[in-house]
Amino acid sequence: MTRTTALCVSNVSLSYGAKRALDDVSFALDRGRFCALLGPNGAGKSTLFSLLTRLLVTREGRIEVAGFDLARNPRAALARIGVVFQQPTLDLDTSVMRNMRYFAALHGMAGRDATARIDAALERLNMRERADEKVRALNGGHRRRMEIARALIHAPEVLLLDEPTVGLDTAARRSITAHVHDLAAEGLTVLWATHLVDEIEPSDDVVVLNRGRVLKQASAAEIAGEGDLIDAFIEMTGGNDEAAA
Amino acid sequence: MNAWTIALYAIVLREAMRFLQNRGRFLSALVRPLVWLVIFAAGFRAALGLSITPPYQTYITYEVYIVPGLCAMIQLFNGMQSSLSLVYDQEMGSMRLLLTSPRPRWWLLFCKLMAGVAVSLLQVYAFLGIAALMGIRMPAMGYVYVLPALVLSGLMLGALGLLISSTIRQLENFAGVMNFVIFPMFFLSTALYPLWKMAEASRLLRDICAVNPFTHAVELIRFALYAQFNGWALLWVGTGAVAFFLLALLGYDPARGLMRRKG
Ligand SMILES: Nc1ncnc2c1ncn2[C@@H]1O[C@H](COP(=O)(O)OP(=O)(O)O)[C@@H](O)[C@H]1O
Ligand SMILES: [Mg+2]
Numbered sequence: 001m002t003r004t005t006a007l008c009v010s011n012v013s014l015s016y017g018a019k020r021a022l023d024d025v026s027f028a029l030d031r032g033r034f035c036a037l038l039g040p041n042g043a044g045k046s047t048l049f050s051l052l053t054r055l056l057v058t059r060e061g062r063i064e065v066a067g068f069d070l071a072r073n074p075r076a077a078l079a080r081i082g083v084v085f086q087q088p089t090l091d092l093d094t095s096v097m098r099n100m101r102y103f104a105a106l107h108g109m110a111g112r113d114a115t116a117r118i119d120a121a122l123e124r125l126n127m128r129e130r131a132d133e134k135v136r137a138l139n140g141g142h143r144r145r146m147e148i149a150r151a152l153i154h155a156p157e158v159l160l161l162d163e164p165t166v167g168l169d170t171a172a173r174r175s176i177t178a179h180v181h182d183l184a185a186e187g188l189t190v191l192w193a194t195h196l197v198d199e200i201e202p203s204d205d206v207v208v209l210n211r212g213r214v215l216k217q218a219s220a221a222e223i224a225g226e227g228d229l230i231d232a233f234i235e236m237t238g239g240n241d242e243a244a245a
Numbered sequence: 246m247n248a249w250t251i252a253l254y255a256i257v258l259r260e261a262m263r264f265l266q267n268r269g270r271f272l273s274a275l276v277r278p279l280v281w282l283v284i285f286a287a288g289f290r291a292a293l294g295l296s297i298t299p300p301y302q303t304y305i306t307y308e309v310y311i312v313p314g315l316c317a318m319i320q321l322f323n324g325m326q327s328s329l330s331l332v333y334d335q336e337m338g339s340m341r342l343l344l345t346s347p348r349p350r351w352w353l354l355f356c357k358l359m360a361g362v363a364v365s366l367l368q369v370y371a372f373l374g375i376a377a378l379m380g381i382r383m384p385a386m387g388y389v390y391v392l393p394a395l396v397l398s399g400l401m402l403g404a405l406g407l408l409i410s411s412t413i414r415q416l417e418n419f420a421g422v423m424n425f426v427i428f429p430m431f432f433l434s435t436a437l438y439p440l441w442k443m444a445e446a447s448r449l450l451r452d453i454c455a456v457n458p459f460t461h462a463v464e465l466i467r468f469a470l471y472a473q474f475n476g477w478a479l480l481w482v483g484t485g486a487v488a489f490f491l492l493a494l495l496g497y498d499p500a501r502g503l504m505r506r507k508g
Contacts (some may be wrong), residue, residue, distance in 0.1 A: 006306070014469065022279075049338045053341075053343075053345040054344075054499055055341060055344060055345065055499060056499055056500075056502045057499040059500075060499075074291075074347075075347040076347075078345060078346070078347040081345070083345060085338065085341055087338050088338065089335075089338030089339055089341060089342045090338075091339070092265070093263075093266055103342065104254050105252055105254065105255030106252050106255065106256075106346035106348075107252075107346055108247070108248025108249070108251050108252060108345065109251070109254075110246065110251045115390070230314055
């Protein structure tokens with residue numbers, strides 16, 4: 001593996017009982033790339049995220065984050081991952097700042113160092129002026145932006161986002177998609193799980209996942225070919241949303 | 246502070262703040278043992294003959310007898326409540342956040358336990374305070390000695406809750422836990438009757454009580470409240486805490502257990 005590979009997934013499989021949720025999944029992400037993990041509902045995206053964050057482990061396959069083997073060196077690998085889960089994980093009745101501080105502390109940061117990092121992270125997402133607001137008072141888009149900022153506090157190399165725009169209105173979706181593309185442009189490696197083709201830009205990488213299998217990894221433009229990405233996607237996956245049996 | 250203690254402090258503080266901000270939870274945590282104190286004391290007083298057993302040095306009234314048991318009950322409920330909030334998914338998100346931070350899992354779960362213990366301490370001391378206002382007072386040093394006892398019993402009961410949260414698949418099963426774990430644990434212990442009283446009813450009952458870890462939590466607290474040390478209870482509670490915690494760790498092992506079922 002070359003030094004520029006930020007995330008490498010090789011031959012990863014996982015079963016829930018008899019159900020094969022991931023089947024021999026392999027792909028690699030170069031540093032500073034925005035990669036969409038594109039798959040219909042039930043494709044296995046969230047399952048893969050659980051494996052990448054070590055909420056689940058599997059004996060089949062290997063995951064490397066910034067050169068660290070997740071199985072052998074989990075803490076070094078986890079320290080280099082920022083993650084935004086599909087379900088929001090926020091303490092609604094406290095301020096944005098308090099939520100951020102709590103997360104910083106989980107990563108061992110406190111005091112002035114934590115404050116500086118939190119300010120910088122909020123600034124990157126244009127959320128700094130909301131630091132003292134209660135999370136409950138924020139709209140959905142701002143809550144998600146706070147979660148993304150939070151995932152950046154410990155300066156991870158890889159940012160994982162699991163369907164981060166679900167439930168947001170069009171404007172908020174656009175803004176968040178643009179923000180995260182900017183982060184990738186600044187050098188962060190992004191894995192963005194989605195089933196929505198319109199969140200992907202032509203220059204992005206795309207890993208197409210369907211029924212636990214990787215169907216293709218290429219740039220969005222390549223996959224789209226002459227036509228639209230969405231047509232190519234529907235053709236590949238047979239248009240089966242709810243691929244789950 | 247190093248990275249580990251920073252995490253511990255933040256996790257405990259978060260749990261304590263959440264508890265204090267939630268008035269309803271605070272009040273119900275206080276009212277429940279008080280109601281029990283009044284009801285049981287009124288209803289069972291006649292049933293308990295008088296006898297002087299350690300740590301007591303004089304005849305005691307029934308409401309004095311059940312205070313330590315109610316302290317342990319507060320902790321039992323508290324442990325179950327935090328496990329319920331995990332099963333209910335309210336706290337699953339925050340658990341996910343916790344478990345993906347770069348510390349050993351056993352430490353993170355231990356922090357979570359300590360946070361529950363801290364909350365239970367707030368409840369127990371509030372309860373003891375009100376009991377004192379009602380005239381049920383312990384020796385002054387008892388309020389100090391009971392702190393380490395409560396920490397240990399809180400760890401044991403919290404670890405039991407954590408263990409249950411890692412093994413229960415669905416909410417419906419939680420009612421079963423109430424019926425088959427919490428109630429028997431409480432009623433088949435020395436919380437409401439001393440062992441000699443149980444022995445009068447049945448030998449078997451007495452023996453069950455004697456091996457119930459909850460009994461030993463109650464006795465550890467009872468003796469500590471009178472500034473006395475009960476080594477046998479300490480051994481039991483310490484062993485129980487470690488055993489439940491190790492089993493809970495297995496339940497939260499990423500290769501099996503909870504996370505596999507709850508995505
Ligand atoms: N905890 C679980 N137990 C059993 N099956 C599961 C569990 N989580 C997900 N699955 C199944 O695994 C497949 C992949 O699910 P998931 O990873 O959530 O897909 P996605 O996030 O792409 O929608 C689905 O068929 C789903 O029903
Ligand atoms: Mg999903």
